[in-house]
Amino acid sequence: MIVALCATAIVVIALLWEITTPWLDRTLDARRRRKLARRHAQDAPAYDPGRERRAEQRARELLKSCVNEEEWAMYRDLGLLRVWGAQADGPAGGRGLGGVPYAYLVYPHKPIVAYLPQTGRLLHEYCVEFPDESRPYGSARLPDSDDVLAKWMALKGDEARLISESNMHLPGRQVDPRLVQRDIWRLGQWERERLARARKRASGGSPKPPAARPADN
Amino acid sequence: MRPGFGEQLIAEGDPAVAEDAERLVEEFRRQLDAGMWAAVPTTTATGSRQAELVRAFDDIPAGTGRVIFFPRAAGGAV
Numbered sequence: 001m002i003v004a005l006c007a008t009a010i011v012v013i014a015l016l017w018e019i020t021t022p023w024l025d026r027t028l029d030a031r032r033r034r035k036l037a038r039r040h041a042q043d044a045p046a047y048d049p050g051r052e053r054r055a056e057q058r059a060r061e062l063l064k065s066c067v068n069e070e071e072w073a074m075y076r077d078l079g080l081l082r083v084w085g086a087q088a089d090g091p092a093g094g095r096g097l098g099g100v101p102y103a104y105l106v107y108p109h110k111p112i113v114a115y116l117p118q119t120g121r122l123l124h125e126y127c128v129e130f131p132d133e134s135r136p137y138g139s140a141r142l143p144d145s146d147d148v149l150a151k152w153m154a155l156k157g158d159e160a161r162l163i164s165e166s167n168m169h170l171p172g173r174q175v176d177p178r179l180v181q182r183d184i185w186r187l188g189q190w191e192r193e194r195l196a197r198a199r200k201r202a203s204g205g206s207p208k209p210p211a212a213r214p215a216d217n
Numbered sequence: 218m219r220p221g222f223g224e225q226l227i228a229e230g231d232p233a234v235a236e237d238a239e240r241l242v243e244e245f246r247r248q249l250d251a252g253m254w255a256a257v258p259t260t261t262a263t264g265s266r267q268a269e270l271v272r273a274f275d276d277i278p279a280g281t282g283r284v285i286f287f288p289r290a291a292g293g294a295v
Contacts, residue, residue, distance in 0.1 A: 055221070059218075059223045062224050065258075066258040130218075130287055130288040131288055142218055142288070149287075150218060150287040153256040153270070153287070156267050165290040165292060167292035
């Protein structure tokens with residue numbers, strides 16, 4: 001009788017052990033993970049809501065110090081940069097422009113758009129990014145002005161290399177052609193006004209004062 | 218240029234001083250090995266601002282005040 005009871009008890013204990021061991025393992029694992037997560041949370045720097053704004057301010061200063069005065073004013077006033085193309089046959093993907101001048105519109109975090117300034121015809125979109133390769137998944141972006149400066153330096157320094165690294169598309173793939181046409185028109189207006197101001201300054205004339213109103217009496 | 222942070226000073230020194238030059242070369246190589254591109258802002262004789270991409274420390278024009286590193290370009294959204 002006692003032997004039977006002992007055998008039964010041993011079987012029950014063995015069965016219980018089989019059931020409880022995985023549960024115990026899971027519980028201990030979860031506890032370890034929670035502890036680790038708490039430790040990482042303590043090590044991580046606190047979220048700084050002004051960090052990106054300060055980064056953008058620094059980026060604007062850096063851009064201003066690198067580009068021409070006219071280009072800086074263009075970016076400040078219009079939010080884009082125009083960079084003249086320097087390849088004899090035109091940008092990649094073109095069928096040879098025969099020496100016709102072409103240019104790129106550089107926007108922050110948008111594709112670079114190649115176009116013909118004389119006619120306003122859009123040529124291509126070149127999608128290019130500057131990803132942080134040390135953090136391939138979910139890495140932060142460059143501040144807007146740094147993105148523009150990176151494109152500007154790459155176009156000025158090695159246009160063919162940048163264009164060859166990009167994904168080329170026909171106009172309208174990501175940037176609305178109507179918006180680009182509007183920007184080309186705004187750029188033209190902006191240049192005319194700037195030229196008029198420069199001419200006025202050169203001629204030594206100050207802006208015409210508003211006409212004096214006739215006396216009321 | 219660092220994504221999420223913007224401009225950060227990596228190293229500074231006088232390349233004419235041997236100790237500084239060694240440190241600058243080492244940092245230059247480390248940045249390029251990390252997949253960064255290096256650009257030198259320049260000014261032409263006519264006063265126009267340009268940029269030059271450099272692939273070796275020796276390619277940096279004499280008298281350069283700064284070298285800007287930025288992440289290598291890659292094809293964007295398709």
